[in-house]
Amino acid sequence: MTTRKVRVRFAPSPTGPLHIGGVRTALFNYLFAKKHGGDFILRIEDTDSTRFVKGAEEYINESMEWLGMTIDEGVKQGGDYGPYKQSERREIYKKYADQLVATDWAYYAFDTPEELDALRAQAEAEKKTFAYDMHTRKGLKNSLSLSENEVKQRMEAGEPWVIRFKMPENTEVKTNDMVRGSVTFNTNTLDDKVLYKSADQLPTYHLANIVDDHMMDISHVIRGEEWLPSVPLHIMLYRALNWEDTMPQFAHLPLILKPTGKGKLSKRDGDKGGFPVFPLNWQLEDGIAAGYRESGYFPEAVVNLLALLGWNPGTEQELFSMDELIQLFSIERVNKSGARFDPDKARWFNQQHLVRKSNEELAELFQAELKERGHERENGYVSEVVGLIKERVNFVSELWEQCSFFFEAPVEYDAKVVKKRWKGDVPAFMTELMPVLEQLDTWQADVIKAAIAEQIEAKELGFGLVMNAFRLALVGGGFGPDLMTIAEMIGKEETIQRLKAAVENIG
């Protein structure tokens, strides 16, 4: 086998936001390309003029950029194999569509969508299935059944037509899929797919992808399992075009399934399950579809969790950087069966990546929210705070609720904690504690602790009871990092102030 340069493409159609199944396909293509020192190409498959959605192409680019998948060739990046947008390659497809008709691998068909719908409906009523195929094509309106003259007349009259592939009879088509192994089909069960439509002068996906993959010298086609059934058509197309010797190798990825219930993950599952299905937010007519970015996920966490949906390196390592993934990725280790998406584990991945980030980096991310809340604090202080609490959160957005007391006094006190901890001699003790703290010259955690301990001993009170009440006063609840550290960080005046406020306001 000659060594061919690895060139793979991610080929989404700009019909809306990219969904994470598509993102994972892109990721596996990217990992495969980089692993083998190859090229990662982004091709826009906009051959359905009726489904074009404004902004979708930009969304795709932005998503790839956010996730750190660098595109080597594409509409924005350029490259030697352009154009990378199918709607700009019309003449190319037309040429090959014509060639297929000329070589008797395809034919013109004039049946309207309405007529075909009617045939399908009729067949269904009889509990049968209608297919435009080798068994029915003779009875339909096409250049195989109509006279040459009539075909000419219809075309000259401007009647819309399509070009359909003339699927040969009884031919075994075998493919050696990189993830599934050998898969065999028989052409007898295949239909005559539309290859080209006169209405918008564009090919359908099938023709376009074969022509482009060939012309762009794509070495491997890595795509979702939903494409497996069209593999025989694609192979026949390569054969018909005489390109079979340079046909790319196929790899069909398992689907990502819904967290619960049946079927593949769909755009709606996110709302129902409370997790994002898209990389970035997407504006809908009636609201927004949540994106991972806006939901607080780190791109590296998304990449990590997606990589492990259907692939694993065979070791017990679960946390990876993009570079490690590139290093370790191998298409042979991709699973065959569909993987259910687990929102809980997705959060866990984010938490793991969050904990691994430096306090400084997290502090910087957190500063935006702090400013919004009116707190201008230097990075050093914020970093220290973040370091104390980062292990309690999954997202940067959860930081505030865990550490607001480092920035402002509690405005209310957790009723449950009040009931449990703020009773008996406690309020009186707190009042007596204030002057003691006031007298401290050194405001450090251990010093404060010693002073309080001494006081507790003198009064013969329970350590736990007092400390929890003290926490309630400083924090407003029964949570947070080490209490003495909190006291030290907010300072002597503030600590006494909060004690005072608690005594006055609770009860």
Add this chain to the structure above:
RNA sequence: GGUCCCUUCGUCUAGUGGUUAGGACGCAAGGUUUUCAUCCUUGAAACAGGAGUUCGAUUCUCCUAGGGACUGCCA
């Protein structure tokens, strides 16, 4: 319905012709943190079923069942 694909704990998965079938998420219990979270320990939890091959199948083969995808002038 037809074609094709798939099947190990609830979920993501490792794994082998002979293993106490391993890990992770989640769940439960205990410990640490004088509290919460983290963390640590422990626990419950799986080879879809049936034949066959074999001294021996979770592993190989076949069948059944279940699940999935496709079945558009969508991609």
